[in-house]
Amino acid sequence: MRNWRSTTAVLAVIPLLATACDAEAQGEGGDLSADLTGAGATFPNPLFQDWQYEYAFEQPGVHINYQSIGSGGGIEQFLQDTVDFGSSERYLDDDELDAARDQRGCDPIQFPVIFGSVVPAVDNPDLEGLVLDAATLAAIFDREITSYDDEAIAELNPDMDLPDQEIVPVHRSDGSGTTYVFTNYLSHEVEEWDEEYGAHTEIDWAEGTVGGQGNEGVAGGVLQNEGGFGYLNQSYIQEEDDLYPVSVINADGNAIEPTLEATTAASDEAEIPEDYRFDINDVGGEGFPIAGTNWIFAYECGYDDDTAEALRDYWTWATQTEEADELAVELGYAPMGPELKERVAGEIERINVEDE
Template sequence: MAMRNWRAKTAAIAAVSALALVSACGSDDNGNDDGKGNGGGDAGDGTTLSGSLTGAGATFPNPLFQEWIAEYSENVQPGVTINYQSIGSGGGVEQFLGETVDFGSSEEYLDDEELGIASDGRGCEAVQFPVVFGSVVIAFNDPALDGMVLTSEAIAKIYDREITNYSDDELRELNPDMDLPDQEILPVHRSDGSGTTFVFSHYLNTEVPAWAEKYGEGKEIEWAEGTLGGDGNEGVSQNIAQNPGGLGYVNQSYALELGMATAHVVNSDGNAVEPTLEATTAASEEAEIPENFQFTIDGIGGDGYPISGTNWIFTYACGYEDNTAEILKDFWTWAMSSDEADELATELGYAPLGPDLKERVLEQIERTNNEG
């Protein structure tokens, strides 16, 4: 399957969706309230759906979401259009709780307080489920640094501006066979409310006591002076590429698409692990996933890459028009059950959910609009 140019498509869809963002309850009912799309919940029944969805949130899965949307709209349900705005996890949660989109997306699950806000506002429970795993990589401006080994302590010191040069003794000790340049490090971070920042800061928060005491974790962090902010994974990638000495954390798929040099990060077993699909899958398999799907991926060892995260989708158990609900359930069921969706994920460096977890997620998807 030929890979589309997702970056160009993202720009086009963002421009359209900025003008077309509508509320979850504002879609037209086209009379297909019992329909299921091919490849969806009742794959192959021949029923056609038509209509539109709007979603907003994480930039982390945006390359994959644009491919999923294109494949679904072109080859599964051509009558359906889906506009996904890559605005960051913080914006996605805000838009979802404000009921201005049909679904939200974040790399941090909705906590109990946010679930309460959703329930109070909508009059029914929010539904949340994971759809894909991915790695947050440390990317470099300099191709010669590809494969540079970093520990959680070294990464924390770089972002705290305690380590400011690639020739620092601590970095040289970690990389005795690499000719490290005498070059100032410019750490780049997300300037928007970001699930990628949550994954990154949660990793440092659990691994480095000094980081936990000074910075903690969250979608937004009070960064040290001397660091540079970028809007979205796109903005961080651009700032890394355009600034000598640039170093930053981005979703692996952005680094792959741009051909960026990336670090090998030491995990809890002391193994310096390259951020490959296999290493992301190994990390995801160590996650303990409760019934409410509120979990993080911590303490990764073995062959697992240690900075790994999850993307969640949010819908509601009531309040949608029937046609909107059917499209929502059909699209996400297709994404969780079709070989094409898994192939697109692996091509972009994301790890699909395992079979047992997919079964649990499919049951959760069916809760969408079931109270209404």
């Protein structure tokens, strides 16, 4: 298992350095040339960095700078027209779509690229294999449940020796699609949570919780606070040896570990409409119930020819090639299925279509 923390800084720099090299240093390359800027979700950042690095061998003249600032920041920068593409774990709502049209003078485009799970995690090896449900998760972050040996947790874990230890809930402090996926699940499953907090990228959290910037900050908050308990993207969990994922009971009453197979099973249950605005709820079978999607935002107009061609080529490579899928699976993400890939390929072709 790779230690993601020790490689983060390197991976963040490599794409920029590698794409600055000439085609001869990287092998055969394409003939595109553009500087692409994007910003948004931390959820796909480990994968995006790997994608950017590998794509540079295909098109060394295309330089991609993706800033992992959170889904809220990605939506804001996209709507302010300061980036070529935005990224979020929450789709654009009606007001945001209208704002995008007003800003650019043409229709925005949003399409999914990858699926992943949002995983509750603890820092205590004695709690490895802990099982929770939506009600206990909501109660932990609402501070109704404050100790690991609480009766409600004990009922779900009859064979586990639960410690008399305070739970320190750690959440995202920035505008976050990961928070949206997590709170959408809680809102869908727990009426009291929906009434008090709802599903948003930013939440007015209960007193006694701890905030962390990005998935990295949440992981740090869990590890630095005895009794830490947080929610993170699946890839961050699998790259950190000191975090222990929690199994969650799904709609069929099955306690599901957050494996790649369980994420894929959840994504298979998603009903995806023509406008690509959807949530993954009521996951049963072998699916992990807290699953989400990453969307990319672009426009039908306003790019110069080189930028538009590079955007289409990069996202086609990322969503349609076996190489990109293999990188996703390695990091714990679930690629799209064949039918959805075909639909998304058509959306990518809409980029800058009005100016051509």
